[in-house]
Amino acid sequence: MAAAASSSSTESPETTTERRGIPGAQFVEDVETYLSQIGLDVNSALAFLQERLQQYKLVEMKLLAQQRDLQAKIPDIEKCLDVVATLQAKKGTGEALIADFEVSEGIYSRARIEDKDSVCLWLGANVMLEYSCEEATSLLNKNLENAKASLEVLIADLQFLRDQVTITQVTIARVYNWDVHQRRIRQTATSSTAKVS
C-alpha cells in the first residue's frame, strides 16, 4: 500500500501532498497571493481554514482511537506467546503444569495441564482452532509483527496529520493578522486624507 507521503524537509512548499486520504495543508508563502489565488475574501478564507481544522480534528480522534486499540492488542499477543513458550518449555520435563485460573471475578480454580503438543488459539468471531505449539508460536509472532507494523504506519499518519494542523493554525493566524494590518493601513490612509482636505 503506497502512502503518498513525502518527507517535509525535501518537499517544495507549494505542493500539497495528501496521505492516505488526509488532504495536505497548503503552505502559504505570501498571504496576499494566497487570497487572490483561492479567490476568497478574508472572512471566507478564515471560515474555510477553520472548517479544514475541524476535519483534521475529527480524523485525529479516529486515528487516536485506532492507536489505543492496537496498543492494547500488542501486550495481549505477547502474553499469549509467553504462555505457549512456557508450555513448550514444560514439554520436555514430563511433569504437568499446575495453574490457578479465574473462573469468575474473585473465584479461581486449579488446573492441571498435562504434556500436550497442541494448543488452541482464539481467532475471534467465535472461532477457536487447535495448533501445534510451533505453529501457534509462529502464528502469534506473525500477528504481533503485523500489529507492530500497523502501529508504526498509524503513528506516522498521526504525525503527518498534526503537521497539517499546525500549518493550518499558523495560516489562520497569518491571514487574520494580515487583515488587521490592512485595516490599520486603510484607517491611517483615510485619516491622513481627511487631515489633508
Place this chain on the structure above:
Amino acid sequence: MQQGTGASETEVTWEDQQNINKFGRLNNRLHELEDEIKVAKEAIDNLEDASNELILTDEEVVRFQIGEVFAHVPKEDVETRIEEMKEVSSKNLEKLEEEKESVVAQMAELKKVLYGKFKDSINLEED
C-alpha cells in the same frame, strides 16, 4: 502549547513552518515519553516489591502470573524470572530517559531559533 503569531510583519518561510512543525512533534513525543517513563517506573517498583515479598515468603511453590493464569512455579525459577524482568525494565527505562533528554535538548534549540526570529509573536510554552 500555543503557536500564535502576533500582529507583526515578519514573514513565515517554509523553513520556519518546518521548525514549528518539528517543535510540535517533539512536544507531543515529550508528553508520550513522560507517560511511558511513569509506567516503566511503576513496573520496576512492582518488581522490587515482588522480589522483596519472595525473600520473606517460606513457601516452596509460588503462583507466578503468565498471561491470564497463575502457574505454580518453584521459588528459584520465580526469583530468576523476576531478576530478568527487572533487567529488561531498567534497560527500557534508561532508553526512555535518554530519548527524553535528547528531545528536551532539541526543543531548547528550536526555541532559541524560533524566538530569535519571531520574538514576541510566537508562544512556545506549555499552557
